[in-house]
Amino acid sequence: xxxxxxxxxxxxxxxxxxxxxxxxxxxxxxxxxxxxxxxxxxxxxxxxxxxxxxxxxxxxxxxxxxxxxxxxxxxxxxxxxxxxxxxxxxxxxxxxxxxxxxxxxxxxxxxxxxxxxxxxxxxxxxxxxxxxxxxxxxxxxxxxxxxxxxxxxxxxxxxxxxxxxxxxxxxxxxxxxxxxxxxxxxxxxxxxxxxxxxxxxxxxxxxxxxxxxxxxxxxxxxxxxxxxxxxxxxxxxxxxxxxxxxxxxxxxxxxxxxxxxxxxxxxxxxxxxxxxxxxxxxxxxxxxxxxxxxxxxxxxxxxxxxxxxxxxxxxxxxxxxxxxxxxxxxxxxxxxxxxxxxxxxxxxxxxxxxxxxxxxxxxxxxxxxxxxxxxxxxxxxxxxxxxxxxxxxxxxxxxxxxxxxxxxxxxxxxxxxxxxxxxxxxxxxxxxxxxxxxxxxxxxxxxxxxxxxxxxxxxxxxxxxxxxxxxxxxxxxxxxxxxxxxxxxxxx
Amino acid sequence: xxxxxxxxxxxxxxxxxxxxxxxxxxxxxxxxxxxxxxxxxxxxxxxxxxxxxxxxxxxxxxxxxxxxxxxxxxxxxxxxxxxxxxxxxxxxxxxxxxxxxxxxxxxxxxxxxxxxxxxxxxxxxxxxxxxxxxxxxxxxxxxxxxxxxxxxxxxxxxxxxxxxxxxxxxxxxxxxxxxxxxxxxxxxxxxxxxxxxxxxxxxxxxxxxxxxxxxxxxxxxxxxxxxxxxxxxxxxxxxxxxxxxxxxxxxxxxxxxxxxxxxxxxxxxxxxxxxxxxxxxxxxxxxxxxxxxxxxxxxxxxxxxxxxxxxxxxxxxxxxxxxxxxxxxxxxxxxxxxxxxxxxxxxxxxxxxxxxxxxxxxxxxxxxxxxxxxxxxxxxxxxxxxxxxxxxxxxxxxxxxxxxxxxxxxxxxxxxxxxxxxxxxxxxxxxxxxxxxxxxxxxxxxxxxxxxxxxxxxxxxxxxxxxxxxxxxxxxxxxxxxxxxxxxxxxx
Numbered sequence: 001x002x003x004x005x006x007x008x009x010x011x012x013x014x015x016x017x018x019x020x021x022x023x024x025x026x027x028x029x030x031x032x033x034x035x036x037x038x039x040x041x042x043x044x045x046x047x048x049x050x051x052x053x054x055x056x057x058x059x060x061x062x063x064x065x066x067x068x069x070x071x072x073x074x075x076x077x078x079x080x081x082x083x084x085x086x087x088x089x090x091x092x093x094x095x096x097x098x099x100x101x102x103x104x105x106x107x108x109x110x111x112x113x114x115x116x117x118x119x120x121x122x123x124x125x126x127x128x129x130x131x132x133x134x135x136x137x138x139x140x141x142x143x144x145x146x147x148x149x150x151x152x153x154x155x156x157x158x159x160x161x162x163x164x165x166x167x168x169x170x171x172x173x174x175x176x177x178x179x180x181x182x183x184x185x186x187x188x189x190x191x192x193x194x195x196x197x198x199x200x201x202x203x204x205x206x207x208x209x210x211x212x213x214x215x216x217x218x219x220x221x222x223x224x225x226x227x228x229x230x231x232x233x234x235x236x237x238x239x240x241x242x243x244x245x246x247x248x249x250x251x252x253x254x255x256x257x258x259x260x261x262x263x264x265x266x267x268x269x270x271x272x273x274x275x276x277x278x279x280x281x282x283x284x285x286x287x288x289x290x291x292x293x294x295x296x297x298x299x300x301x302x303x304x305x306x307x308x309x310x311x312x313x314x315x316x317x318x319x320x321x322x323x324x325x326x327x328x329x330x331x332x333x334x335x336x337x338x339x340x341x342x343x344x345x346x347x348x349x350x351x352x353x354x355x356x357x358x359x360x361x362x363x364x365x366x367x368x369x370x371x372x373x374x375x376x377x378x379x380x381x382x383x384x385x386x387x388x389x390x391x392x393x394x395x396x397x398x399x400x401x402x403x404x405x406x407x408x409x410x411x412x413x414x415x416x417x418x419x420x421x422x423x424x425x426x427x428x429x430x431x432x433x434x435x436x437x438x439x440x441x442x443x444x445x446x447x448x449x450x451x452x453x454x455x456x457x458x459x460x461x462x463x464x465x466x467x468x469x470x471x472x473x474x475x476x477x478x479x480x481x482x483x484x485x486x487x488x489x490x491x492x
Numbered sequence: 493x494x495x496x497x498x499x500x501x502x503x504x505x506x507x508x509x510x511x512x513x514x515x516x517x518x519x520x521x522x523x524x525x526x527x528x529x530x531x532x533x534x535x536x537x538x539x540x541x542x543x544x545x546x547x548x549x550x551x552x553x554x555x556x557x558x559x560x561x562x563x564x565x566x567x568x569x570x571x572x573x574x575x576x577x578x579x580x581x582x583x584x585x586x587x588x589x590x591x592x593x594x595x596x597x598x599x600x601x602x603x604x605x606x607x608x609x610x611x612x613x614x615x616x617x618x619x620x621x622x623x624x625x626x627x628x629x630x631x632x633x634x635x636x637x638x639x640x641x642x643x644x645x646x647x648x649x650x651x652x653x654x655x656x657x658x659x660x661x662x663x664x665x666x667x668x669x670x671x672x673x674x675x676x677x678x679x680x681x682x683x684x685x686x687x688x689x690x691x692x693x694x695x696x697x698x699x700x701x702x703x704x705x706x707x708x709x710x711x712x713x714x715x716x717x718x719x720x721x722x723x724x725x726x727x728x729x730x731x732x733x734x735x736x737x738x739x740x741x742x743x744x745x746x747x748x749x750x751x752x753x754x755x756x757x758x759x760x761x762x763x764x765x766x767x768x769x770x771x772x773x774x775x776x777x778x779x780x781x782x783x784x785x786x787x788x789x790x791x792x793x794x795x796x797x798x799x800x801x802x803x804x805x806x807x808x809x810x811x812x813x814x815x816x817x818x819x820x821x822x823x824x825x826x827x828x829x830x831x832x833x834x835x836x837x838x839x840x841x842x843x844x845x846x847x848x849x850x851x852x853x854x855x856x857x858x859x860x861x862x863x864x865x866x867x868x869x870x871x872x873x874x875x876x877x878x879x880x881x882x883x884x885x886x887x888x889x890x891x892x893x894x895x896x897x898x899x900x901x902x903x904x905x906x907x908x909x910x911x912x913x914x915x916x917x918x919x920x921x922x923x924x925x926x927x928x929x930x931x932x933x934x935x936x937x938x939x940x941x942x943x944x945x946x947x948x949x950x951x952x953x954x955x956x957x958x959x960x961x962x963x964x965x966x967x968x969x970x971x972x973x974x975x976x977x978x979x980x981x982x983x984x
Contacts, residue, residue, distance in 0.1 A: 169806020314661020
């Protein structure tokens with residue numbers, strides 16, 4: 001908790017959900033929060049469904065109107081149709097709530113001038129009563145520590161990444177996607193049209209929030225350019241900020257206008273503002289994910305362009321990986337002769353390469369020594385590696401017999417061992433380790449549970465990336481980011 | 493079967509595997525083909541393991557030497573160490589086999605001049621005896637119709653894609669990856685150092701093979717530039733050819749030299765040769781996969797840059813998708829007012845967009861009509877869509893109650909229905925349908941089995957792509973490819 005004015009809004013206790021459906025409904029409205037009544041997210045200060053037609057929903061007492069709910073209610077989630085919003089706003093004022101989140105859509109984003117006027121009027125009434133609004137047309141809050149979430153399935157465990165997103169679906173995709181890679185969140189907010197609270201308010205709050213170490217943003221349009229830029233500068237000065245701007249192109253900007261009523265503005269101006277503020281800019285959803293992982297793991301500590309790649313995908317994989325690394329402006333330096341000779345003690349010549357990239361599968365007992373040798377070789381700034389412990393060799397490659405009568409270790413144990421090996425190599429050598437973990441078929445063939453390994457590695461401070469190409473791009477972007485932050489406080 | 497001189501080599505019948513291990517072995521050598529003894533691939537004319545130390549392996553009679561195997565043996569797979577190869581070569585000559593595949597590595601690719609000399613001598617001896625060689629340092633043949641494969645798990649069902657690959661691991665990755673997307677292969681060959689048979693021989697064969705409709709290649713280096721270019725021109729003239737060149741960059745070309753002894757040459761010359769020949773050029777493994785899917789489905793029929801996107805991922809997803817499409821030089825045209833009005837009959841205004849991209853979830857009974865309307869709208873050349881039948885709406889979106897007492901359809905049935913809907917829309921409207929099927933978490937949430945849907949769609953002639961960005965890039969590349977093929981025979 002801080003004394004920031006938005007602190008109560010980001011830490012709601014008692015929550016009322018107005019417009020909960022009494023039975024499964026057609027259409028999109030009012031179903032997200034209904035499903036939360038059955039989840040682990042039940043608001044620490046009380047969760048009060050409101051629907052005049054029923055007395056009880058899923059074991060909760062249901063109230064006929066907001067005014068009938070017990071006191072206090074901090075935060076209201078509006079699932080009522082747009083036409084019912086003015087009445088609900090009056091009730092919020094009477095109830096003296098702190099904040100209201102309009103899941104309700106159908107306001108300014110429709111392009112209908114009348115609904116835009118309604119939107120402005122309701123926001124003004126709320127403001128005059130000291131009530132802040134989130135939305136309309138959005139998913140609202142995910143705050144694990146307050147046990148509030150906008151989708152079931154999100155982790156109840158908090159982390160240190162703060163997310164602000166104009167799009168609810170993208171917020172969901174960012175959270176779900178990153179959760180699989182081990183990332184956990186302090187707070188996330190989807191704010192849609194941003195009629196009241198908007199990007200600069202959230203950046204300002206994130207800068208001051210001690211639980212948030214990394215700030216990620218998905219933005220479609222900025223209404224107050226100056227306020228946004230000032231807040232971005234303040235926030236990016238003290239914390240790593242990564243921004244994905246939707247609507248970078250002409251087609252995307254048309255779509256953004258239909259989606260959140262955003263006017264995209266010049267992408268060149270936006271990019272220049274990010275750069276000047278010292279924030280990182282992602283061009284795609286994948287880049288956003290990767291940069292968030294990088295900013296919250298040791299990948300942020302990369303200092304140079306020399307990459308050693310310990311493959312495990314065969315010679316052709318090594319060739320394409322070297323191409324992918326080179327394409328991002330990084331290099332794959334040849335190792336010194338002494339290191340090559342040392343490695344050749346463990347690895348036969350036929351069917352392997354011990355120069356960089358290293359396409360070889362030494363006996364497991366030599367693996368860590370070999371990686372330490374590579375990580376400390378001249379010209380190597382970063383070690384790209386697949387997890388080794390517990391990994392089966394690529395299909396068909398038999399390294400040793402399974403030990404008689406010994407059952408293979410459980411995925412969770414494999415994951416923990418792989419993660420601690422990677423972090424030990426990093427700790428011993430001082431060279432950042434960047435983990436490569438190809439998903440799907442290849443991981444299954446190698447006996448790895450991608451999510452378990454990624455999570456264990458993340459907890460150990462190691463970022464995992466789904467391909468060499470993405471890891472290389474991320475490292476190149478971090479180097480670039482650090483370069484243009486020169487003169488700003490050290491945050492990596 | 494054709495009368496092409498390489499036809500017997502690509503259609504082997506009786507096969508001897510020399511150097512089969514009597515027990516699981518350390519290191520890479522000799523394990524791939526061992527595991528095939530337990531698989532569905534057992535060579536239609538007989539499979540004869542050779543190992544002097546044992547009488548029987550996995551239920552097969554094992555022979556002490558190649559000379560002891562029954563007659564005839566067409567094809568020999570050498571798993572013996574490099575030092576034992578000269579003796580095996582003599583036995584092949586005595587046995588009058590047609591071809592030998594050296595899985596054995598440790599020759600010219602090591603950079604050792606002595607082993608390069610051994611390689612040249614053994615190839616010369618084989619040639620003089622009329623025996624063709626594949627390799628060394630490679631995985632050899634996958635020919636479903638001859639029941640021969642270099643990895644267990646490959647489909648036994650043949651298809652119409654021919655693959656030549658200098659790298660075994662990449663051949664495996666191309667086949668495994670594409671199999672998941674529905675693609676099936678006529679023949680595939682991994683040829684490593686290419687000491688005897690090499691790229692131009694395989695291109696020449698593929699051009700003449702009636703079972704091969706699309707030709708894919710992974711190449712690290714070309715030894716006979718003129719022969720290669722001539723064969724490429726002949727093949728690309730009559731069939732779609734897609735090439736991924738490994739070692740495009742300096743780092744990659746160093747790695748390629750260690751891998752297959754290849755000297756990469758100028759990438760500009762290589763690219764220009766592909767373009768002049770009318771072949772498509774992939775820059776990454778993903779692009780190679782996507783272009784093969786495109787060349788063997790209706791994606792190859794795209795004619796213009798106007799894309800309609802039917803989303804199903806929410807408004808923010810639509811915005812980023814429009815950006816991804818625009819970034820590839822395609823467009824997302826606004827639909828005519830009449831089409832928008834027609835769609836608004838089915839779809840509420842709040843929380844949806846019916847202009848392009850279409851971010852809306854109409855009741856299922858209207859879905860197909862709506863898609864036909866979009867596909868035939870002015871300015872739309874291609875319809876990007878997610879499969880609809882059987883798809884659950886995005887998380888939290890409830891469209892209708894599950895019908896009482898009715899169990900959900902099986903994944904295979906969902907897949908078949910989704911595929912036939914997509915192909916019906918394409919057939920009715922004449923607009924190519926490009927399928928988008930995001931893998932992993934998102935597909936699982938939507939209740940889709942990615943592989944089953946991809947396979948069913950592929951069989952119905954529809955290509956599925958794992959993201960809008962990749963679909964857009966593929967369409968742009970196909971348009972470019974068709975443009976520079978102008979003047980060449982129509983093959984799409």
